[in-house]
Amino acid sequence: MRDAYHEELDSIGDSLVEMARLVGSAIGRATAAILDSDLKLAESVIEGDEKVDDLQHDLEARAIALLARQQPVATDLRIVVTSLRMSADLERSGDLAQHVAKLTRLRYPERAIPQDLHATILEMGQLAQRLMAKAAEVIITKDVDLAMQLEQDDDAMDLLHRTLFQHLMDERWKHGIETAVDVTLLGRYYERYADHAVAVAKRVVYLVTGEHADELQQDIQPDIQPVSGVEGA
């Protein structure tokens, strides 16, 4: 009985890793789609999100069944409850990748992103994908140091987000309001995506140490707000 139980716990972990893998791929493909204005690729990201949602529903059902049947306590209980939260973070990350893809579709055949912002958006997309890959690794390895590193990577995302705002606020901005709105939302999608990846890693820290990552290290992921040389948050 105990063996079947730990198998079930492991399989919940496997599902989390699979979700992280899918949403990591999704943000990478969504970024390619928006930069290349590739409608087919965008559609595949939009449709692919259903798989992530299905995985989450399935994971939730299994976690709740496990709680009811096995009534875990202590660490095992924490693992199950925390897994539910991680699955919510991952599901939301998938939504955000889908938003990037939908913006591509909305503007198609136009390109949503002007050429002079391509490098920044590309970097945000790559960083987001890397953050999620690390989050998956943290789930597998339970490596607290790697989890902490993830929080620092998130600073890089904040910097990119600021760069984006600097472009927007530059008086030489010549791409009009619609593009400014698109770029503002896009920046927010990547930032929130990164926040969720970091949250996943933090939750692993909580599992391993019993302490919230914030208590181990000062919280370094303030929500960014638009800046004009001023700190936003």
Next chain:
Amino acid sequence: MRDAYHEELDSIGDSLVEMARLVGSAIGRATAAILDSDLKLAESVIEGDEKVDDLQHDLEARAIALLARQQPVATDLRIVVTSLRMSADLERSGDLAQHVAKLTRLRYPERAIPQDLHATILEMGQLAQRLMAKAAEVIITKDVDLAMQLEQDDDAMDLLHRTLFQHLMDERWKHGIETAVDVTLLGRYYERYADHAVAVAKRVVYLVTGEHADELQQDIQPDIQPVSGVEGA
């Protein structure tokens, strides 16, 4: 023992209602602050969010302790797990109200919102507060019909969000890029706030009926994207 247990379950419900009350008040006050450029009021919203975070941490600790000690099954188990999710929605709503307040502070003493958008923003703020008040009522009454109504109210928020985008996309827009960025983010904050209020109500539906609200009724809360006469989502 069973009595203390049900008392504890009730007290978790009370905390959820208290959180909903606080974040409902927060979005109302944040809206007043941004419309009047009232720095003091904005600061009070920003500081007040700590209370919401504390309530959430406390609720989570109690819920997990309850799972460990009492090992509830069936409905009671569902209530505890769902309460954890609702508290996450409410905590996030508080963050979003705080974002509105922070935008006020960032632009102070300037006003973030041009006069011709005041009515729309006011309406979004009022609707958000009303949605949260109804969500609290749904938690208390477990009224499935009221919960469904909340989903329909959310359509009104989508309409307001579209109105905001129409202003932004209007070629007569004369408030510049910075304000366009602020208004874009602000619209997103209200929309997400409303989504979380609706999510809280939906979770109550799940508790009462055992079915996800989406399965009872078609999902009517697509994430809005910028529009220009086209459906975004």
